[in-house]
Amino acid sequence: MHNSDVENTDPAGAFQGATSVSGAGPGGRPPAFDGLAAAVLDDRGTVVGWTSTAQDLTGFCADEVHGRPVQELVADLPHDPRRAAQVPATGRVRLRHQCGDAIDVTFRTTRVSGSADFLVLAAPTPHVADHRHGAALLRALSAQSRITIALHDTDLTTVQTNAMPDTPDGRPIQPGARLGDVLCAEDAESIEAVLRQVLETGVPVMHRSQRVSWRHHPARRHALSLSAFRLEDALGRPAGVAALYIDDTERLRARRHLDLAHAVAERVGGSLDVVRTAHDLADVLVPAFGDLAAVDLAEAVFDGDEPAERLGGGDLHLRNAALAPATAVWPPGIQRGNLVPSLCDHPLLRRFQHGETVVYGRDDFITLIGDPQQAEQLLPHDTHAVMVAPLHARGLTLGAIVVWRTGPSEPFTEDEAELMKQIASRGALGIDNARRYTREHRAAMALQRRLLxxxxxxxxxxxxxxxxxxxxxxxxxxxxxxxxxxxxxxxxxxxxxxxxxxxxxxxxxxxxxxxxxxxxxxxxxxxxxxxxxxxxxxxxxxxxxxxxxxxxxxxxxxxxxxxxxxxxxxxxxxxxxxxxxxxxxxxxxxxxxxxxxxxxxxxxxxxxxxxxxxxxxxxxxxxxxxxxxxxxxxxxxxxxxxxxxxxxxxxxxxxxxxxxxxxxxxxxxxxxxxxxxxxxxxRAVPVEDTARWRIPADPAAVSDARGWAIRQLTAWGLDDLVLPTELIVSELVTNAIRYGRPPAELRLIRHQVLVCEVTDSNTAQPRLRRARTTDEGGRGLFLVAQLAERWGCRHGQNHKTIWSEQPIARAH
The missing domain is CATH 3.60.40.10 (PPM-type phosphatase domain)
Incomplete structure (x- = not known):
């Protein structure tokens, strides 16, 4: 082989740590080996050593290639003895396969120490590329601060990870560790159960929400998104589990804050009852924001009035309006309707009175109360942090929201204090609306009841x-x-x-x-x-x-x-x-x-x-x-x-x-x-207590009417009323005959009063007037008004009735 006959690449990273082979063999079949193919060449390029993995890669056994120039195994390359000894350090070639096909491989050579021979390592090029890209991806993921990668073997022991637990020394997790060495036992068991299921079934898990705590800091909870998939060797056998953990703590905290703000906007303020609004505000805070919550209101607010402005220590005139959850075991000093005790003049109290949200611990609270024993009666069990936010609206401090965190819960943060400030502002608006409605409602009710x-x-x-x-x-x-x-x-x-x-x-x-x-x-x-x-x-x-x-x-x-x-x-x-x-x-x-x-x-x-x-x-x-x-x-x-x-x-x-x-x-x-x-x-007036007499249209009927009235009063035993009634009847009957129209009627009714009525068919309204000295008439109604307790006239269809009343009780 010659440098001009191969493609010079840098496969060094791909050869490191390779454990499986990918790529197609002859006929598209996967190569039947699970490692690097290795061969030994002498200084002339002749094969002097051949491994079983090389046989798996090429199909040639050691006897078939031993003593032959390696150049003969390279496809599409004419034989040239002058180039046989020229073996490059790295490269990519096509190797012949025994079945006649060619395999694209990437190789690397190195001289055997103390010898003139060369060791050649080769793997199918697709396999090398996969590992090169995989290694690059692994390095990129490992560099992400919010992404933790952990590779576990089949017994879930950690093989490799970039996890950096929140420990004082900040040391990374070492290979060989188990999840139980890092996480709380319960959380470790939960995650291992998931990883074991992935390992056994091969079904990956994607974006599973998981809450965990480090063993050395169990009070602080982290929200993780877990994704896991099984690792397999070239033959498809389980080789371990890869797990990716994305820290969702901040995102979920922001989402919870948004959900809480939405819940406050949706649930608080829907009622115009002050106490109901306070209950809604307390209920929405538990458990989303704290373990316990209370809403205390100024005593004047319950009645719809404006609270007085107070600065400094002393009696704040606050009374508890709501506790959440209502089923919690509250200390004796915190009960529905209790007054908030007097407080010392403390910087925390001053900050609260000036509209700030304050956070303090047990020691600060004891200082505020001034009496350690009384303070213990006002602190829920296992409290480690308290947040107090003023309910401030339109320049008035209407009360306070108090939230406690107990047990292993996390302390309050600055962004939570800012969130509470927004919640308190909305809650104060709802309570102030309810207070103002209460005031108007009470005024309207008082007015309504007085008018009824x-x-x-x-x-x-x-x-x-x-x-x-x-x-x-x-x-x-x-x-x-x-x-x-x-x-x-x-x-x-x-x-x-x-x-x-x-x-x-x-x-x-x-x-x-x-x-x-x-x-x-x-x-x-x-x-x-x-x-x-x-x-x-x-x-x-x-x-x-x-x-x-x-x-x-x-x-x-x-x-x-x-x-x-x-x-x-x-x-x-x-x-x-x-x-x-x-x-x-x-x-x-x-x-x-x-x-x-x-x-x-x-x-x-x-x-x-x-x-x-x-x-x-x-x-x-x-x-x-x-x-x-x-x-x-x-x-x-x-x-x-x-x-x-x-x-x-x-x-x-x-x-x-x-x-x-x-x-x-x-x-x-x-x-x-x-x-x-x-x-x-x-009720009904008995028939025997009424009497009627028809008035003839004759002036002489006046005398008859007087006589009839006298006889009726005598029969009723009302002798003391005879004289005034005789005069009233005389005047009313005279007017009916003189000014009215027939038919006319005289009626007497006996009950608690004696009623005398004269009805005629003239609808003209009678008028009371003062007669002059020389007048011969005009004194009738004036005389009736003097004799009767009251008198009047009512009109019906085509008639009018003039009536008078005399109290019977006054006659006895």
Whole structure:
């Protein structure tokens, strides 16, 4: 062979450590040898030594090549005795194979020490290239700081690795070591089980997440991504396992921080309850950020008020609002609702009060408390690190987040302190929103309850009981109301209404409407007329409202008037649900009325519906929050209400108890709207306590009316009221004959008061005036006003009634 006949390459690296052969042999078959082919040449290039691996490579045995020039084994090269002794140091040639094919090999020669002979080492060129590239890849991977490579033999002993455990001396792991010599026993067993499975099955493992700790530092956990595959020799036999470990600790830590920040944004702030928000904040931190967590809030925050600014040590007026996990064994000093103890004036406390997140250990905490024994009562078991972050929003320190790490967990890092600062900022915003809502909600609730009438009333017409349940959602009160208004002649007005909107504006509107209804009720119009006037008022209120609130100004209302004398109830609805009537026999049904438009709509008429009501019946008025729940619509809710009333509304059961039971059974735990319920159990004036007399259209009837009234009062035993009643009857009957139109009627009603009514068919409004000295008349109503406790006039369709009341109790 001659230098010009071979390709000079540098295969030195490829020959080092080669353990297998790749490449195709004759006929495409893999070469049947497992090592380097070796031959010995003398100084003339003659073969004087031949190994079995050379025979495996070429197919020629030692006897066939011994004594022959090596040049004869090179394919495509003419025989030239002058070149036989010229053997280059390295190169690449094509060798003849016994079967007639040629094999591309890379070789290297070296002189045998103390001899003129040469040792030739050869391997198939593809095999050499594979090993050269593999070695380069191995060196590149070994140089990566985040990638650890470990080659293990069949008993999982480490053969080669670039691992550098986090030890004080920083020495690399030596060949011959096992995983248990480096990792904690449990982690070593877990990884060896994976490697053993790869070795036995040949199925590689890719990107398996593994948490490990070094034996000398078990508290510090590392996150690894493990990939492993089996090593095989040329015959496909298992030769070991190669494992690649990628340190995912930082990436996973960043991912956990991102997930935690996302969880805080998603879970914290969804509730407008201060304590619920504190619980959500504590729960999201465990175990993602620490082993234990607590949220302490300023006492003023629980009531919706702003906390006072405090600097330095002493009582911070903080109270625990949430602990996580709630099932943990907490020390005696840390319990739900406990006050945070007084703290010493310490630099850590000052930093916290100025808005910084602080991290400290047990010794610092003992210094803060000032009493070692008390400090032990306030530290969870096995605590080694504490992080405290202020809940700071709008210049106010609302409280603090406290996170403990216990046992073998890692200490807090600077980037975790920065993350906690962001979490505390978002948590403080959620708590401040809840605090401000609490303040507004309390104000709206106080206003709403002060605007509502007493829960129970007792009148001659009925006994009533009202129940009001505010919404459980964040919207606050919704302006629902009820009312029971005593009217003249022993009658009773029942009202239920619902204002559009929420919060204080809705409560204020409700108060104005309730006052307007009470004023209009004193004028005693028919229900449809009262709602018409009320709709006009709502239109004026809408016109006065800010431009953005015009469309949300409105209300629904049901107005009913029950007369215990006639035992009839007249009612009209402005877009409000129909009432339910429960009869004395326990049957219940919704009253069929034709509702008109809501009060915000003008120009549409309202219609009065009149029904007969037996004494002892219960008339039920309500708002839609009672019948419209998340799981059913209004129609289903009305049916549920009707069935519940038939079951629970008994004559011997207090109305207030029945109302509470209905609210508990029909309203969701967190209702979407206010729920209002008014129950009225009707009464009747006995027939013997009323008397009627038809007034003839004759001036002489005045004297007859006086006589009839005197005889009726005497029969009732009201002799003391005879004189004033005689004068009242005289004046009212005189006016009815002189100014009214027939037919006319005089009616007396005896109850707690004596009612005197004169009805005629003239709808003109009577007027009280002061008569001059020379006037012969004009003193009638003035005289009535002086004799009666109160008097008035109400209008019906085609008639009017002038009435007066005198207290019977005052006559005895």
């Amino acid at each position: 009438p007493p829960a129970t009333t007792d009148t001659p017409a009925a006994e009533t009981a009202g129940v009001y349940l505010p919404t459980g959602r964040g919207a606050g009160t919704s302006g629902d109301w009820y009312d029971a208004i005593p009217l003249p002649s022993l009658r009773l007005a029942l009202v239920a209404g619902d204002v559009i909107g929420h919060g204080i504006p809705a409560s204020a509107t409700m108060g104005r409407l309730r006052a307007a209804i009470q004023t209009l009720a004193d004028l005693e119009p028919e229900p449809d007329e009262l709602l018409t006037r009320l709709a006009d008022l709502v239109q004026r209120l809408a016109a006065e409202a800010p431009s953005g609130d015009h469309d949300v100004m409105g209300a629904t209302c049901l107005y009913a008037v029950y007369d215990p004398v006639t035992r009839r109830c007249a009612m009209a609805s402005a877009g409000h649900p129909s009432p339910v009537l429960v009869r004395p026999d326990g049957s219940a049904e919704a009253v069929g009325i034709l509702p008109g438009p809501p009060l915000a709509v003008c120009g549409m008429p309202y219609e009065t519906t009149t029904i007969d009501v037996e004494p002892g019946s219960v008339l039920v008025l309500y708002t839609d929050g009672l019948v419209q729940q998340a799981t059913h619509d209004v129609c289903d809710g009305l049916q549920r209400l009707t069935r519940a009333l038939a079951t629970s509304c008994h004559p011997d059961r207090a109305l207030e108890e029945t109302g509470r039971t209905l609210i508990d059974n029909l309203v969701d735990e967190a209702p979407r709207d206010d729920a209002t319920l008014l129950l009225a159990r009707t």
